[in-house]
Amino acid sequence: MSIRExxxxxAKQAKKAARKLAGIPxxxxxxxxxxxxxxxxxxxxxxIAVNNKDMEAGEKAGLSRALLDRxxxxxxRIKDMADGLRELVNxxxxxxxxxRMWKRxxxxxxxxxxxxxxxxxxxxxxxxxxxxxxxxxxxxxxxxVILRGGSEAINSNKILTRVTAETAVEAGLxxxxxxxxxxxxxxxxxxxxxxxxxxxxLIPRGGAGLIKTVxxxxxxxxxxxxxxxxxxxVDSAADLDMALDIVFNAKTSRPAVCNAAESLLVxxxxxxxxxxxxxxxxxxxxxxxxxxxxxxxxxxxxxxxEEEDWSREYLDYIMAVKVVESFEEAVDHxxxxxxxxxxxxxxxxxxxxxxxxxxxxxxAVYVNASTRFTDGNQFGLGAEIGIxxxxxxxxxxxxxxxxxTTKYIVLGQGQIRE
Amino acid sequence: MSIRExxxxxAKQAKKAARKLAGIPxxxxxxxxxxxxxxxxxxxxxxIAVNNKDMEAGEKAGLSRALLDRxxxxxxRIKDMADGLRELVNxxxxxxxxxRMWKRxxxxxxxxxxxxxxxxxxxxxxxxxxxxxxxxxxxxxxxxVILRGGSEAINSNKILTRVTAETAVEAGLxxxxxxxxxxxxxxxxxxxxxxxxxxxxLIPRGGAGLIKTVxxxxxxxxxxxxxxxxxxxVDSAADLDMALDIVFNAKTSRPAVCNAAESLLVxxxxxxxxxxxxxxxxxxxxxxxxxxxxxxxxxxxxxxxEEEDWSREYLDYIMAVKVVESFEEAVDHxxxxxxxxxxxxxxxxxxxxxxxxxxxxxxAVYVNASTRFTDGNQFGLGAEIGIxxxxxxxxxxxxxxxxxTTKYIVLGQGQIRE
Numbered sequence: 153m154s155i156r157e158x159x160x161x162x163a164k165q166a167k168k169a170a171r172k173l174a175g176i177p178x179x180x181x182x183x184x185x186x187x188x189x190x191x192x193x194x195x196x197x198x199x200i201a202v203n204n205k206d207m208e209a210g211e212k213a214g215l216s217r218a219l220l221d222r223x224x225x226x227x228x229r230i231k232d233m234a235d236g237l238r239e240l241v242n243x244x245x246x247x248x249x250x251x252r253m254w255k256r257x258x259x260x261x262x263x264x265x266x267x268x269x270x271x272x273x274x275x276x277x278x279x280x281x282x283x284x285x286x287x288x289x290x291x292x293x294x295x296x297v298i299l300r301g302g303s304e305a306i307n308s309n310k311i312l313t314r315v316t317a318e319t320a321v322e323a324g325l326x327x328x329x330x331x332x333x334x335x336x337x338x339x340x341x342x343x344x345x346x347x348x349x350x351x352x353x354l355i356p357r358g359g360a361g362l363i364k365t366v367x368x369x370x371x372x373x374x375x376x377x378x379x380x381x382x383x384x385x386v387d388s389a390a391d392l393d394m395a396l397d398i399v400f401n402a403k404t405s406r407p408a409v410c411n412a413a414e415s416l417l418v419x420x421x422x423x424x425x426x427x428x429x430x431x432x433x434x435x436x437x438x439x440x441x442x443x444x445x446x447x448x449x450x451x452x453x454x455x456x457x458e459e460e461d462w463s464r465e466y467l468d469y470i471m472a473v474k475v476v477e478s479f480e481e482a483v484d485h486x487x488x489x490x491x492x493x494x495x496x497x498x499x500x501x502x503x504x505x506x507x508x509x510x511x512x513x514x515x516a517v518y519v520n521a522s523t524r525f526t527d528g529n530q531f532g533l534g535a536e537i538g539i540x541x542x543x544x545x546x547x548x549x550x551x552x553x554x555x556x557t558t559k560y561i562v563l564g565q566g567q568i569r570e
Numbered sequence: 571m572s573i574r575e576x577x578x579x580x581a582k583q584a585k586k587a588a589r590k591l592a593g594i595p596x597x598x599x600x601x602x603x604x605x606x607x608x609x610x611x612x613x614x615x616x617x618i619a620v621n622n623k624d625m626e627a628g629e630k631a632g633l634s635r636a637l638l639d640r641x642x643x644x645x646x647r648i649k650d651m652a653d654g655l656r657e658l659v660n661x662x663x664x665x666x667x668x669x670r671m672w673k674r675x676x677x678x679x680x681x682x683x684x685x686x687x688x689x690x691x692x693x694x695x696x697x698x699x700x701x702x703x704x705x706x707x708x709x710x711x712x713x714x715v716i717l718r719g720g721s722e723a724i725n726s727n728k729i730l731t732r733v734t735a736e737t738a739v740e741a742g743l744x745x746x747x748x749x750x751x752x753x754x755x756x757x758x759x760x761x762x763x764x765x766x767x768x769x770x771x772l773i774p775r776g777g778a779g780l781i782k783t784v785x786x787x788x789x790x791x792x793x794x795x796x797x798x799x800x801x802x803x804v805d806s807a808a809d810l811d812m813a814l815d816i817v818f819n820a821k822t823s824r825p826a827v828c829n830a831a832e833s834l835l836v837x838x839x840x841x842x843x844x845x846x847x848x849x850x851x852x853x854x855x856x857x858x859x860x861x862x863x864x865x866x867x868x869x870x871x872x873x874x875x876e877e878e879d880w881s882r883e884y885l886d887y888i889m890a891v892k893v894v895e896s897f898e899e900a901v902d903h904x905x906x907x908x909x910x911x912x913x914x915x916x917x918x919x920x921x922x923x924x925x926x927x928x929x930x931x932x933x934a935v936y937v938n939a940s941t942r943f944t945d946g947n948q949f950g951l952g953a954e955i956g957i958x959x960x961x962x963x964x965x966x967x968x969x970x971x972x973x974x975t976t977k978y979i980v981l982g983q984g985q986i987r988e
Contacts, residue, residue: 171905171931174928174929174931175928175929254950256948256949256950260939260943262949262950265927267931269961269962270931270961348785352961352962353961353962367766367789368789371785371786373791373792373960373962374791375962391984394984397984397986398984398986400986401986401987401988402986405986405987405988487589509683509979510592510593511592511593513589513592513685513688513977514977515977515978516977516978516979516980517977517978517979517980518980518982519979519980519981519982520981520982520983520984520985521678521980521981521982521983521984521985521986522985522986522987524986524987525678525980525985525987526978530674530987531674531680531978532672532674532680542791543687543688543770543771543791543975544687544770544771544791544793544962544963544975545962545963547975547976547977547978548976548977548978557961557962557965558965558966559931559932559933559934559935559965559966560933560934560935560944560949560965560966561927561934561935561937562934562935562936562937562939562943563937563938563939564936564937564938564939564940565938565939566809566812566815566816566938566939567938567939567940567943568815568816568818568819568820568823568939568940568942569819569823569940569942569943569948570819570823
């Protein structure tokens, strides 16, 4: 079979599986998740041995230390994957929920019922744990899933998918519900892009380059995830101690993730007091500041920011800083340079807090809290399959509900129109 | 300016307008809608005169009678457009609604607030009333709109957009909130497809060809609307009088619309009794039946259905008919050939009614009622911008809510993570 034929055959099987999955009761799905979790733990040695092959190949290929770390599977990480599946069991099954139901004057009862999306395609990069996390979320929401991981992790992904898929079938889920694209050839991705007859959505998880490729190339509807150039704006009416805590946390608690802050805006009225205090904290932690002219005047030691710094997602111990003349300038700056992910204001001014909530266009808008909370678990929504930065279908952390759609159910007693 | 430059400049202006529109209070939007309605009625003679130019050109170009009818504007149709805008005033403004809000253990308050999508692009065909209907819905939901109508209606669309846009600005809405692509060159559409930086969604309204072009070509997220190969399945446990009413209504009350039924499935146990009665009714009304072998055995006078008939959206007084061996065959047939629009079962069997609701994959699934009810007004949702047959974002009739997205608002008192 050619790559094209193989991918299409997988997609067809996924669609078939999806039809069956839609009607499978919650307890069967839950038992399958528990069984997969146990089987992953039982297969630990084998998984680690296979992962070692990917690690060796990666070292030979000269992958960065950070990439190798993301690629690595050990006992703890496999245990975490298994526990992730067990947590899904405790989450409510969204499928079958009737969100609302009403009666029309002609007696028709109309309801809106949650149903699975159908077939979900996930295109992701080096982290093999996504394989199990994504499969678990899709199954719980009644969807079939087609996984396409990075080439560095191909052996790890293969064994994880094999264990997951085989155990799912043993537990009563349909054949084809979990599938991995077996080749690392890019042709397979181009084929996926065409398959809107079989796939209901494609979700890219990874860097900006991957996401752009998928958005530009796919005829299948896409949910964009993740790129975060997040800002903290410290207003003239901020409690400066609180602002220091929030900026420090948003930048340094985990710089490599999308909800970490990348840019800092400081109102000119408090810049002279605030920036030196922040600089001291950042210097101790090893955070580099890149500033506007005003910032440089206040702290001459820092590097000058270039225009492109206002758009950068550093994912590192670096932060761009700009002194703004007004609240309005801060809002404009964020709406112009932000990626519509997570944006925060620190202020004690009621009116500005309300205006910020209204005027900032982003998936999550914060008053007096760290941007780092944008996360399914932190929001109390349970596990997430990604954070949507687009406006259609889902915005912000995407959990089980966002992996469903609805259908109208209409109960009549012979009604006809007109 | 080149076409490309002109379209991009319009899109930029729309994005600017969208930011302002998002904050405009409901009463300002409502006053604008009322003012536009009045101005359209005041401009009736001018609009009709301009529309006559389109009609003359259309006649010369040999447009079909049906197309010419859709193109035509008269006093009644202009009055209907104006009344459509007035009805929007009575609908709740979805913008600003906090759908839910909860408190986390760390004290963070997290809410999900409805906000406009931003810039909506509508690509549509001959009916010029879409210009005003779509603009009204977008404005009420706080969105800027870029309209691209069919070339046959270009003069009508220009004057309708000019009146709408000018009046909107007079009433306090931002410049650029309603814009029409001025050229009929197809290049303009190709440019729109690329503008995901400025457009948040593209909604095609028209035939299957138009919809396919947009889905395949656009990088901007698309909501597919409207193609309806809708089925009625008359089960062995159906009340046959009720079934006759429903099939007759679903097929003949308005055959040219997407929620009209195109295919009929009849359980073999009642086919011998049901089909001759239906045939009699259809013959009087001039409806052509195209049947499977079994149907032909029962009514030899009808035409034989080809394989492609099971997939056709006739939009005409034609219906495909198939005798099925079982409930399961009916469900499979619908899921295989349907366009996931509206599907109905007529039965008095409780278990089959429930299974049909669960197993059919469509935007609207009916028990004992005509498919013709799939419509925003009939569902009680108010005016609609189209009927989505895709699964992402919106499914079924799309009203004001479906022209919005949400953002998370997070209210803290200094919370940081970990």
